[in-house]
Amino acid sequence: MFLQMDGVSKRFIGRDQQPFNVFSDINLSIPENQFVSILGPSGCGKSTLLSMVAGLENATNGAISLQNNVITQPGRERGMVFQQPSLFPWLNVRDNVTFPLKGIMTKHEANERADDFLKMVHLSHFKDNFIYELSGGMQQRVAIARALAMDPKVLLMDEPFAALDEQTRHILHDELIRIWEQTQKTILFVTHSIQEAIKLSDRVIVMGTLPGRIIADIEVDIPRPRKREDHQVIEIEKKVMGLLEGEIDKVLKEELTNEN
Numbered sequence: 001m002f003l004q005m006d007g008v009s010k011r012f013i014g015r016d017q018q019p020f021n022v023f024s025d026i027n028l029s030i031p032e033n034q035f036v037s038i039l040g041p042s043g044c045g046k047s048t049l050l051s052m053v054a055g056l057e058n059a060t061n062g063a064i065s066l067q068n069n070v071i072t073q074p075g076r077e078r079g080m081v082f083q084q085p086s087l088f089p090w091l092n093v094r095d096n097v098t099f100p101l102k103g104i105m106t107k108h109e110a111n112e113r114a115d116d117f118l119k120m121v122h123l124s125h126f127k128d129n130f131i132y133e134l135s136g137g138m139q140q141r142v143a144i145a146r147a148l149a150m151d152p153k154v155l156l157m158d159e160p161f162a163a164l165d166e167q168t169r170h171i172l173h174d175e176l177i178r179i180w181e182q183t184q185k186t187i188l189f190v191t192h193s194i195q196e197a198i199k200l201s202d203r204v205i206v207m208g209t210l211p212g213r214i215i216a217d218i219e220v221d222i223p224r225p226r227k228r229e230d231h232q233v234i235e236i237e238k239k240v241m242g243l244l245e246g247e248i249d250k251v252l253k254e255e256l257t258n259e260n
């Protein structure tokens with residue numbers, strides 16, 4: 001399998017110095033080019049799982065492998081886009097995109113590649129601008145261009161549009177689908193939004209909590225572009241909502257118990 005998770009678990013040491021399992025026994029097989037979203041209540045370990053695929057965190061047990069190579073550290077074949085674009089404010093747009101390409105190719109090649117990807121995210125006219133001159137949505141497009149310029153096999157996106165207004169989010173959804181279709185990347189996308197997950201992905205992985213685990217793996221076999229009012233979309237939305245309600249209840253109860 002292209003991206004494979006086998007019996008993956010993660011244990012952290014909590015603030016009380018006690019170890020706790022975020023999740024255990026995560027098993028997931030993701031074929032190449034698939035667009036997979038991960039949904040789940042706060043704290044179930046979505047970002048931790050993504051960080052493990054990125055190689056920023058190691059598994060306590062089990063293994064994650066990409067094309068049969070076990071992931072133990074970050075690598076160019078896995079690009080990451082975070083909720084905050086984390087760009088360099090002292091560099092212009094193009095230099096932000098070429099920054100990670102330093103030492104990999106000549107300046108000229110890096111500039112050409114940056115220009116190609118800035119064109120893809122419709123920012124060609126802004127390549128000489130500084131980051132503070134861009135809107136939040138434009139900054140996130142720079143972050144996407146920067147990740148794509150590394151030509152990763154997998155694009156890891158951790159709530160990339162959560163901080164944006166609804167209008168911008170919808171525009172970026174359409175752009176992301178177009179980019180995904182054009183580049184054929186495998187995408188692992190963490191979100192809190194059921195609608196976003198169903199609108200974008202081929203497959204929605206629903207995680208539960210206490211203990212963290214996968215509770216559903218739902219195929220979204222609906223032609224794109226998908227409309228929210230489409231009855232197939234509504235059906236999946238209801239199913240996921242039903243699954244999540246119980247999990248969110250659990251989190252709230254746990255929080256209330258800890259407060260009392």
Ligand SMILES: Nc1ncnc2c1ncn2[C@@H]1O[C@H](COP(=O)(O)OP(=O)(O)OP(=O)(O)O)[C@@H](O)[C@H]1O
Nearest residue numbers: 012013014022040041042043044045046047048049
């Ligand atoms: N480095 C760390 N050390 C200790 N605990 C951690 C660390 N990173 C995350 N955690 C804890 O692990 C759990 C899962 O965190 P994570 O951020 O992966 O959840 P999440 O599902 O992405 O949450 P959210 O939806 O709120 O972003 C949380 O209880 C968090 O506090």
